[in-house]
Amino acid sequence: MTEQQSSPPMKIQDVDEEEDDRYSDTHDPYPLDPMPEWDVDSYEGREYESDPDxxxxxxxEERYEQYRLDKRKAFHSKGFIYxxxxxxxxxxxxxxxxxxxxTNREKMTNLTNLCIKKLNETKGKTVEFVHIVRVFKRWAAAWKSSITFMARRVPGQGGDISRGL
Structure with missing residues (x-):
């Protein structure tokens, strides 16, 4: 008798069986970001806090302090940070x-313009793209781009420069 023939048959898992409890109570270290709302400032009412972890x-210590300074700057400019x-x-x-x-700039500008177009259509805004500030990318089943950019209301509608994410 061969080794393959003597091994026990595989157990077929019943769909109704309880879920494997190895994963039920664990904390997901990479939770999905909540779906952002259009025209809502995600920094509104938040205070900067350093994460001791x-x-x-x-x-x-010098590199850590530089990171904290960069993170504080990004927080106060309402932008993304590494x-x-x-x-x-x-x-x-x-x-x-x-x-x-x-170029990466062209691709990110195109994505940003699509977002601004959707904002203008869904919220009745008159916003136009100014320039890209910085971009972060992450692979998670698909590329996710976090783009910090500058935008402004269309001239004649108020010319304040706004930060966009």
Missing amino acids: HRELFSD IPLSGSYPIKDLEEIGYDNK
Whole structure:
């Protein structure tokens, strides 16, 4: 008798069986971001707080302090910031040409313009794109781009520059 023939048959799992409890009470370290609302400032009413757990990600105090300063600046400018080990990474060269013969800046500008168009259509706004500030990307079954950009109301409708995310 061969080894394959003597092994016990595989158990077929019943769909109604209880879920494997190894995963039921664990905390997801990478929870899905809640769906953002259009025309809602996600920074409204929030205070900046340093996350003490991030300290252990840095080998020296100077780099950690620089990270905290950068994070505080991004928070106060209402923009995205790089968080070590988050899976996101900054696009450092927006002028780099990709596989489709477009620069990263062109691709991110196109995405931003689509978002602004949807905002204008759904909320009756008159906002136009000004420029990209910074971009972070993350792969999670599909590319997710976090784009910090500047926008303004269309001239004649008020010219304040606004921050967009």
